[in-house]
Amino acid sequence: MEDFTIAIAGARLRDGSLRAVDLLAGVLKIASDTEAQIHAYLNIDHAGAREAAERADNELAAGVDRGPLHGIPIALKDNMMTRGLETTAASQILAGYVPPYDATVVSRLREGGAVIVGKTNLDEFAMGSSTENSAYGPTYNPWDINRIPGGSSGGSAAAVATGSALVGLGSDTGGSIRQPASLTGVVGMKPTYGTVSRYGLIAFASSLDQIGPLSRTVEDSALTLGAIWGHDPLDATSYRGDYPDLFSQIGAGVDGLKVGVVKELGGEGYEPDVDASVSAMVEQLSASGAEVVEVSLPTFDIALSAYYLIAPAECSANLARFDGIRYGLRVEGETAEEMMSRTRASGFGPEVIRRILLGTYALSAGYYDAFYGQAQRVRSAIRDDFARAYQQVDVLVSPTSPTVAFEAGERTDDPLAMYLSDICTIPCNLSGDPAISVPIGLDSRGLPIGFQVMAPALGEPMMYRVASAVEDLAGFQDRPSLEMVAT
Amino acid sequence: MSWENVIGIEVHVELATHSKMFCGCAVSFGDEPNTNVCPTCLGLPGALPVPNQAALESIMAIGMALNCTVAPTSVFHRKNYFYADLPKNYQISQFDVPICIEGHLDVTVGDITRTVGIERAHMEEDTGKSTHVSVGGRIHSASSTLLDFNRSGVPLVEIVSKPEIQSAAEARAYAQSLRSVVAELGVSDARLEEGSIRFDANVSVRPAGQEELGTKVEVKNMNSFRSLERAVQYEIDRQIELIESSGTVTQETRHWDEEAGVTRSMRTKEGSSDYRYFAEPDLVPMRMDEEWVERIRATLPELPADRIERYVASGLDAGMAAVLSGADFPTRTLYESTVAEGADVRSAANWVTGEVTARLRRGDGADEDDLLTGRQLAELIELIDAGTISSSAAKDVLDGVLSGEGDPGEVARSRDLLQISDTSAIEEAVDEVLADNPDALESLRSGEVKVLGFLVGQVMRATQGKADPKLVNEVIRARAGD
Numbered sequence: 028m029e030d031f032t033i034a035i036a037g038a039r040l041r042d043g044s045l046r047a048v049d050l051l052a053g054v055l056k057i058a059s060d061t062e063a064q065i066h067a068y069l070n071i072d073h074a075g076a077r078e079a080a081e082r083a084d085n086e087l088a089a090g091v092d093r094g095p096l097h098g099i100p101i102a103l104k105d106n107m108m109t110r111g112l113e114t115t116a117a118s119q120i121l122a123g124y125v126p127p128y129d130a131t132v133v134s135r136l137r138e139g140g141a142v143i144v145g146k147t148n149l150d151e152f153a154m155g156s157s158t159e160n161s162a163y164g165p166t167y168n169p170w171d172i173n174r175i176p177g178g179s180s181g182g183s184a185a186a187v188a189t190g191s192a193l194v195g196l197g198s199d200t201g202g203s204i205r206q207p208a209s210l211t212g213v214v215g216m217k218p219t220y221g222t223v224s225r226y227g228l229i230a231f232a233s234s235l236d237q238i239g240p241l242s243r244t245v246e247d248s249a250l251t252l253g254a255i256w257g258h259d260p261l262d263a264t265s266y267r268g269d270y271p272d273l274f275s276q277i278g279a280g281v282d283g284l285k286v287g288v289v290k291e292l293g294g295e296g297y298e299p300d301v302d303a304s305v306s307a308m309v310e311q312l313s314a315s316g317a318e319v320v321e322v323s324l325p326t327f328d329i330a331l332s333a334y335y336l337i338a339p340a341e342c343s344a345n346l347a348r349f350d351g352i353r354y355g356l357r358v359e360g361e362t363a364e365e366m367m368s369r370t371r372a373s374g375f376g377p378e379v380i381r382r383i384l385l386g387t388y389a390l391s392a393g394y395y396d397a398f399y400g401q402a403q404r405v406r407s408a409i410r411d412d413f414a415r416a417y418q419q420v421d422v423l424v425s426p427t428s429p430t431v432a433f434e435a436g437e438r439t440d441d442p443l444a445m446y447l448s449d450i451c452t453i454p455c456n457l458s459g460d461p462a463i464s465v466p467i468g469l470d471s472r473g474l475p476i477g478f479q480v481m482a483p484a485l486g487e488p489m490m491y492r493v494a495s496a497v498e499d500l501a502g503f504q505d506r507p508s509l510e511m512v513a514t
Numbered sequence: 515m516s517w518e519n520v521i522g523i524e525v526h527v528e529l530a531t532h533s534k535m536f537c538g539c540a541v542s543f544g545d546e547p548n549t550n551v552c553p554t555c556l557g558l559p560g561a562l563p564v565p566n567q568a569a570l571e572s573i574m575a576i577g578m579a580l581n582c583t584v585a586p587t588s589v590f591h592r593k594n595y596f597y598a599d600l601p602k603n604y605q606i607s608q609f610d611v612p613i614c615i616e617g618h619l620d621v622t623v624g625d626i627t628r629t630v631g632i633e634r635a636h637m638e639e640d641t642g643k644s645t646h647v648s649v650g651g652r653i654h655s656a657s658s659t660l661l662d663f664n665r666s667g668v669p670l671v672e673i674v675s676k677p678e679i680q681s682a683a684e685a686r687a688y689a690q691s692l693r694s695v696v697a698e699l700g701v702s703d704a705r706l707e708e709g710s711i712r713f714d715a716n717v718s719v720r721p722a723g724q725e726e727l728g729t730k731v732e733v734k735n736m737n738s739f740r741s742l743e744r745a746v747q748y749e750i751d752r753q754i755e756l757i758e759s760s761g762t763v764t765q766e767t768r769h770w771d772e773e774a775g776v777t778r779s780m781r782t783k784e785g786s787s788d789y790r791y792f793a794e795p796d797l798v799p800m801r802m803d804e805e806w807v808e809r810i811r812a813t814l815p816e817l818p819a820d821r822i823e824r825y826v827a828s829g830l831d832a833g834m835a836a837v838l839s840g841a842d843f844p845t846r847t848l849y850e851s852t853v854a855e856g857a858d859v860r861s862a863a864n865w866v867t868g869e870v871t872a873r874l875r876r877g878d879g880a881d882e883d884d885l886l887t888g889r890q891l892a893e894l895i896e897l898i899d900a901g902t903i904s905s906s907a908a909k910d911v912l913d914g915v916l917s918g919e920g921d922p923g924e925v926a927r928s929r930d931l932l933q934i935s936d937t938s939a940i941e942e943a944v945d946e947v948l949a950d951n952p953d954a955l956e957s958l959r960s961g962e963v964k965v966l967g968f969l970v971g972q973v974m975r976a977t978q979g980k981a982d983p984k985l986v987n988e989v990i991r992a993r994a995g996d
Contacts, residue, residue, distance in 0.1 A: 106560075107560070108559065108560045114559070116559070121559065124559075126558070126559070126560070127553070127558070128553050128558075128561075130560060225560075225562060226560065226561070226562050227560040227561070228560055229559045229560050230559075230560065230796075232795075233795035233796050234795035260564065261562060261564060262562050262564075263562065263563065263564045263565065263796060263797045263798060264795075264796065264797070264798060340792060341792075341795055343594075343790075344592050344594055344602075344603075344604050344790075344792070347594065347596065347602060347603030347604055348557040348558075348559070348601060348602045348603055349559075350596065350598075350603060352598055352661070353556060353557065353558075353601065354558070363598045363659065364596070367596060367598075387790065390594070390790035390791075390792055391788055391790060392788045392790075395790075395792075399792060
């Protein structure tokens, strides 16, 4: 199948040279060729997707245009509620759970005529950086099937990278969209906190979670974000003000822009190929007229620690509802308390239990101030650091991940090593600001490297402007070899 | 040794908003179980809370009525604990930044009125309802538990008094005053029997004059004002007796057993409950700006204390003012409109709280709205004052009005209840009675005044109560020759 983007496929769906059902068939063909090796999906909705594609064809033929995603096959991370379609968050505790309602993003996709291909794999409850913490088995990286695709949105990233969807949605709590995008050579974007509704997203850490797109191109990213963002009365943290035009600055180049290179994100602990590739891109930006300055944000050094108190604390409460009483797995016991505790002990995987325990501890009387309270103070300090930086520069840049895709099993026994995968992405979750990862090249082993562009809150137009310039400068056209992957 | 009681009361008030605190489900008592539920109040994965503006306005009104300060900003917290009828296994409540702080309420026991401080009033969501069932019907042998989530997420206001209540009677009076304030505001059904108002008491005792507080015991499960008073009194007596017999009071939660009239330890591990409060990340801080606060303040109805004062100033005695103020809204409205039509305040109050209330309680006139208007009652009173009908005939007229027979004047005519003020007709009736009772006339003439009443009664009977008793009296006296 042709290497479609949303923009190209959209034009052909409208000029009649491509039908949505054929586009879907092409995508499903790739899935059937690659899923045994990649395992991007937990559940492909053949019937629902076909129906949506047929409807899109009929509507487009009748001149009904629902917008850029009309007829476009999209993959959804399996932590977003889809009415009538099993949603598990890759956990045993939700095995077989069929939601009675759609998440707001899902309703918006349906209204926009998108074709939902299926639900993609993730680290259980989005907790992890490799998609190995799935109760239903890991996802592998199409660039090297012995390696992980990153996580936790590894399934959506792998689906977009292999072509078993044109675009995917992920959720990003500490880098769960951007890091897997970086490791699979696609574009991954976390919007400003509050601009995409969290209603119907299974909460991991409510103050950090944000849904965003994984796509082939920066343009596709903006097209998809445009279709899902906007105020939602069902989410009390949803932003109520004006939403900027995402395309207003794309194509304007970087001439005259001030680009800040984050001093703390690079050097020791970063793979040389990653550092070199990122430095080369910074050079190119400079050569294109950007004023490049090194910026220090000292609080970044403690961001990871703060994150691993705040996120577990919130998750310890968010995941309390999975108790076997109203839905999901139930392991019987003599008393209600025993039933709940057995259900949770057997329904949650080890990483989820680890984080619930961490969070419960951090919130406990006598520890609250030293742990959770202190972490919140660090969070404020990080926001202050960002605010100071954005007084000097238009955007901040860094590697998205200190390393390229690592080998399956390499970090599963070492949670701290795994947590370090998110060191570059976590600060923007703590500040709530938007950030994007754009693929800029391959390392010496042929594995993708991502470049992160960060902008202040609601600075998506500026972020996309720089990301688009980076994309052009990198000229990254590589795709994983499907022949190698295909069974 | 003399003892001093230190009592604080926590009151939970369920608000009567149309929808729940954080979702659009109906607030409705007594519906089929689990029919007023949605993803949010069932705690389904991914569901989010959105605060109910009307509930926030209700708690602001309660706070203002209790003389509290409405905080300019306030925050919801998560209170974490596992319980089968708590769907999220955390309750959205408030912790260190409640909406209302530092108020007070006047409480009267006998002739003594004291001011009880109110520490805070905060907003939270109610839990679902557990019903334990088994063949034997006993909680202890419960074999299963039924859960109804209709109540889950109903807005709940918790009002915490300062530990300034000094007796069981005062605890009861405080609870009653608080209930009447909440009922007056119309923000809650305020029905104890349906659990829309619930009380917990914190009770401790200390030797009179001692600074240090005694060990506090929380008493739960009182479902009437009387049981609140009894439970608090029992707990005071129990603690004093315990200390006087060299025992010590344990800090614990005790359950009031209404039937046995005792409190019993609930055997919970006290001090082990750590709710791990933290700011609810699904909600943003609330801002109660001055304009909003003032807009709510402008909608506050007259509160009981203010109303009693107004009634007394208009000429009612304090007792009647209190009775009338405590009457339900339609009764007070009738009173106010009767007075507005020009009726004397005392006559209006007597009729409204007496004959009218008695008839309405019996169910007379229950089928139609406005069966008795203030204008009609004012007319009735005027007919009595003018001597057109007698007081006893007026009760029949009232019955007629309540049966929809028309205005008092019409009813008096159609039921033939107009008082006979025509002297010749009365003279005729008097003469007949005197002719039939010569002995009585003799007695009267010889100074036995008490037979006068008998003779008047006879005339009234002969005229079927329509004669003006004053005139009858005069005529008989004239005939007797004085």
